[in-house]
Amino acid sequence: MAVPxxxxxxxxxxxxxxxxxxxxxxxxxxxxxxxxxxxxYVIDGHPYVTPTSYWRHGDLLYWHGSSASRMxxxxxxxxxxxxxxxxxxxxxxxxxxxxxSINYRSVMALGTARLVPDDEKLxxxxxxxxxxxxxxxxxxxxxxxxEVKATTVLRMALEEVSAxxxxxxxxxxxxxxxxxxxxxxxxxxxxxxxxxxxxRLEADTPLPSYLNRSAEPAS
Amino acid sequence: MAVPxxxxxxxxxxxxxxxxxxxxxxxxxxxxxxxxxxxxYVIDGHPYVTPTSYWRHGDLLYWHGSSASRMxxxxxxxxxxxxxxxxxxxxxxxxxxxxxSINYRSVMALGTARLVPDDEKLxxxxxxxxxxxxxxxxxxxxxxxxEVKATTVLRMALEEVSAxxxxxxxxxxxxxxxxxxxxxxxxxxxxxxxxxxxxRLEADTPLPSYLNRSAEPAS
Numbered sequence: 497m498a499v500p501x502x503x504x505x506x507x508x509x510x511x512x513x514x515x516x517x518x519x520x521x522x523x524x525x526x527x528x529x530x531x532x533x534x535x536x537y538v539i540d541g542h543p544y545v546t547p548t549s550y551w552r553h554g555d556l557l558y559w560h561g562s563s564a565s566r567m568x569x570x571x572x573x574x575x576x577x578x579x580x581x582x583x584x585x586x587x588x589x590x591x592x593x594x595x596x597s598i599n600y601r602s603v604m605a606l607g608t609a610r611l612v613p614d615d616e617k618l619x620x621x622x623x624x625x626x627x628x629x630x631x632x633x634x635x636x637x638x639x640x641x642x643e644v645k646a647t648t649v650l651r652m653a654l655e656e657v658s659a660x661x662x663x664x665x666x667x668x669x670x671x672x673x674x675x676x677x678x679x680x681x682x683x684x685x686x687x688x689x690x691x692x693x694x695x696r697l698e699a700d701t702p703l704p705s706y707l708n709r710s711a712e713p714a715s
Numbered sequence: 716m717a718v719p720x721x722x723x724x725x726x727x728x729x730x731x732x733x734x735x736x737x738x739x740x741x742x743x744x745x746x747x748x749x750x751x752x753x754x755x756y757v758i759d760g761h762p763y764v765t766p767t768s769y770w771r772h773g774d775l776l777y778w779h780g781s782s783a784s785r786m787x788x789x790x791x792x793x794x795x796x797x798x799x800x801x802x803x804x805x806x807x808x809x810x811x812x813x814x815x816s817i818n819y820r821s822v823m824a825l826g827t828a829r830l831v832p833d834d835e836k837l838x839x840x841x842x843x844x845x846x847x848x849x850x851x852x853x854x855x856x857x858x859x860x861x862e863v864k865a866t867t868v869l870r871m872a873l874e875e876v877s878a879x880x881x882x883x884x885x886x887x888x889x890x891x892x893x894x895x896x897x898x899x900x901x902x903x904x905x906x907x908x909x910x911x912x913x914x915r916l917e918a919d920t921p922l923p924s925y926l927n928r929s930a931e932p933a934s
Binding site: 506510511531532534535536537538541542543544545546547549562564565566576577578579580582584587589591592593594596598600602604606621625628629632633635636637638639640643646647665666668672673674675676677678679680681682683684685686687688689690691692693694695696697698701702703704707 | 725729730750751753754755756757760761762763764765766768781783784785795796797798799801803806808810811812813815817819821823825840844847848851852854855856857858859862865866884885887891892893894895896897898899900901902903904905906907908909910911912913914915916917920921922923926
């Protein structure tokens with residue numbers, strides 16, 4: 497068993513504390529099931545939240561983008577950051593409005609992102625593509641030096657991290673269970689659909705095996 | 716036609732500016748298609764991002780939760796906030812790694828949230844439930860005074876707002892279109908599944924008509 501993350505005053509789940517999780521297995525599973533994170537940062541005292549794709553390698557969380565991006569230009573100065581990943585799993589319908597809820601799995605990671613050095617960028621980007629589409633990196637037109645230069649890759653150590661999870665049916669007040677009100681869960685799932693070829697795709701270009709799969713859960 | 720939002724230096728989409736949208740129709744449609752937002756705020760100079768459910772009424776964005784929530788206790792002091800809503804619509808697979816992308820619709824709203832006064836809370840919460848499940852509010856066990864007191868509702872005016880949208884196939888370098896590399900879009904959809912009754916549901920409790928629908932797109 498891996499060592500769990502140590503909750504800090506900033507990451508310990510206080511309200512409904514039984515939803516808090518600090519074990520690496522849970523945190524990794526939530527992160528690895530996702531594609532889009534929300535990155536929080538502060539400019540001139542004002543909070544900003546930017547959605548971006550991310551990937552995990554061990555205890556490092558990576559994200560990337562254009563070197564001209566405001567978010568990346570700011571964060572590469574090694575300022576405080578907060579990364580959030582959320583999976584919305586369902587509506588929880590209770591017998592009172594008060595006990596309505598949401599089923600979800602989320603991770604919050606606090607820390608400082610750092611620039612991935614130039615000589616490690618390509619390995620990191622390959623890791624990102626291969627994680628999503630195993631085998632694709634080798635098929636692509638190779639990156640040019642200019643493209644690599646125009647791309648900023650950041651990574652943040654997973655150190656101050658917590659997960660929060662709600663599953664299952666509503667929890668109503670005991671006396672409300674006898675009421676004739678429908679209660680339960682309306683599940684929500686994210687699906688990857690059938691590949692849609694680029695209208696400009698060369699005729700007879702085969703569908704790669706990593707895309708030849710039926711609809712499956714995504715983020 | 717409604718008056719568009721006026722882009723500010725903080726909300727104007729600069730990089731790939733053609734993805735920026737400021738018209739109310741687009742912003743409203745993105746907000747109304749979602750359930751979960753990510754709220755950014757600053758405590759002691761550190762950014763935090765908290766996922767929470769939200770709803771829109773006209774040019775006001777609402778969210779709520781336990782009065783004990785750190786996020787709500789902080790934001791009700793009328794400090795700067797950033798609310799982000801993102802729909803992940805697909806993977807965009809190009810012929811080079813560099814032109815891979817994500818199809819998405821997102822909204823960023825900057826502003827200051829304010830407490831909804833006690834005498835308006837119930838109307839706001841009814842609006843939230845009815846927006847999702849028309850007819851449900853009147854069926855529920857009515858809220859108690861204690862429950863209303865334990866719930867904080869915030870709202871923020873939609874003033875400094877922008878949307879960002881990417882749709883369609885990859886945009887490759889012209890000379891790359893001839894390469895025999897599969898390119899296109901892998902669409903991603905969010906679906907609401909069949910209702911799952913609470914194991915403690917009273918026998919013969921009918922499924923309400925607002926839940927009696929087949930799977931449909933959600934957030």
